[in-house]
Amino acid sequence: MDMAGKEMKCLSERVEGVSxxxxMLITDRAVSLQQSGFPVIRLEVGQPDFHTPTPVSxxxxxxxxxxxxxYTLNAGTLQLRQAISHKLKQENGISYTPDEILVSNGAKQSIAQAMLALCSPQDEVIIPAPYWGSYPEMAKLAGAIPVILPTSIDNNFLLDPKLLQSKITPRSRLLTLCSPSNPTGSVYPKELLxxxxxxxxxxxxxxxxxxxxxxxxxxxxxxxTSFASLPGMWDRTLTVNGFSKAFAMTGWRLGYIAGPKHFVAAxxxxxxxVCTALS
Ligand SMILES: Cc1ncc(COP(=O)(O)O)c(C=O)c1O
Structure with missing residues (x-):
């Protein structure tokens, strides 16, 4: 076995088990091709085609x-969480106090932390397909099992509630819903939600x-429609959002999760x- 092979053996099962x-691999490849002078049409990453709006910059x-x-507070500045709380109330009809909101380095971090905080080993994370590629890998990183539910073009790539019902088990912990969806663009109608x-x-x-x-x-x-705004769903939902796509702020790394305080605190x-410097 060569040295790299030996080192691979030393990695934790968690890391070996995820891709x-x-x-990001395609992005790395595309950038390196561009740097070598190849013209590359980049479709791999959700990068808006406009700049961060001037007032934001x-x-x-x-x-x-x-x-x-x-350094700011671990949860993000109070001012920012108050502004997010206002946005969620005005635009989405959901009430969260600032201490029910956690600002992170992008929605991606928010999602990863939620999976790690909420899933125990062998729990199931239900993911309608096609899906954003990080969901199942993050679930695996948390020791959970991704349960992929296919959708079809005939159904606008929307989750069939009957299929969902049939796949729920006592280990089902998290259902990921992405609406509007990456990669399909489908938007879940309120009645389906x-x-x-x-x-x-x-x-x-x-x-x-x-x-x-x-x-x-x-x-x-x-x-x-925000899922948490539906009757009875506020305390069953973690709402994830951020600034990357709507405001072309992908490189600013700013996103958040909002939900019941005990989940957000976890x-x-x-x-x-992971993120703060204070010990
Ligand atoms: C469906 C989905 N969720 C979350 C993210 C992460 O966004 P952020 O830049 O806020 O980490 C992306 C980014 O591509 C995405 O496509």
Whole structure:
């Protein structure tokens, strides 16, 4: 066995069991081809085709110049969480206090932390396919088992509630819903979400991770419904959103999760061990 092979043997089962983000592998390859002078049409990553809006950029520049460059609270500044709380109330009809919101380095981190904080080994994470490639890998990293539920083009790639119902087991812990969806662009109609909510209501251990990062990339007549706004679903839902897609801020790395305080506090505990400098 060569040296690299020996070192591979030393990796934890968790890390050996998951794949590197495939989109990032393709990005690395595309960038290296571009750097060697090849013309590459880049379709691999959800990068908006406009720049961060000027008022946002100017606020960022001003903040840096004014010295807002130091550690913040683990959960993010109170001011930002208050602004997010206001947005979620006004735009999504869901009430979260600032201490029910955790700001992270992108929605991706929010999702990974939620899986790690909520799933015990052998728990099941239900993922409608086609899906954003990180969901199953993050579930595996948490020791959970991804349960992939196929959808079909005849059904606009939307989850069939009957199929969901048939796949729920006592180990079902998390249902990932991504609406508007990456990669299909499908938007879950409110009636379908209500149907899903009825099913979730009957399974007290099952939570919903509602990934709403593409909320603003939506075309009429479709409209966005936040899962947590449905009756009875607030305390069963973790709402994930961020600034990357709506405001072309992918490189700023800013996203958040909102949910019942005990779940958000568990995510914050993980974040405090990974992101903050305080010991
Ligand atoms: C479905 C989905 N969720 C979450 C993310 C992560 O976004 P962020 O840049 O906020 O980490 C992405 C990014 O491509 C995505 O496509």
């Amino acid at each position: 590197t983000s495939k989109a 100017l606020s960022g520049i001003n903040a840096i110049q004014q010295g807002h460059t130091t 209500q149907h899903i909510a009825h099913i979730v209501a009957n399974h007290p251990r099952l939570l919903v991770l509602s990934d709403e990062i593409y909320e603003h990339i939506i075309y009429a007549p479709a409209t966005h 995510c914050a505990k993980l974040q405090s061990l």
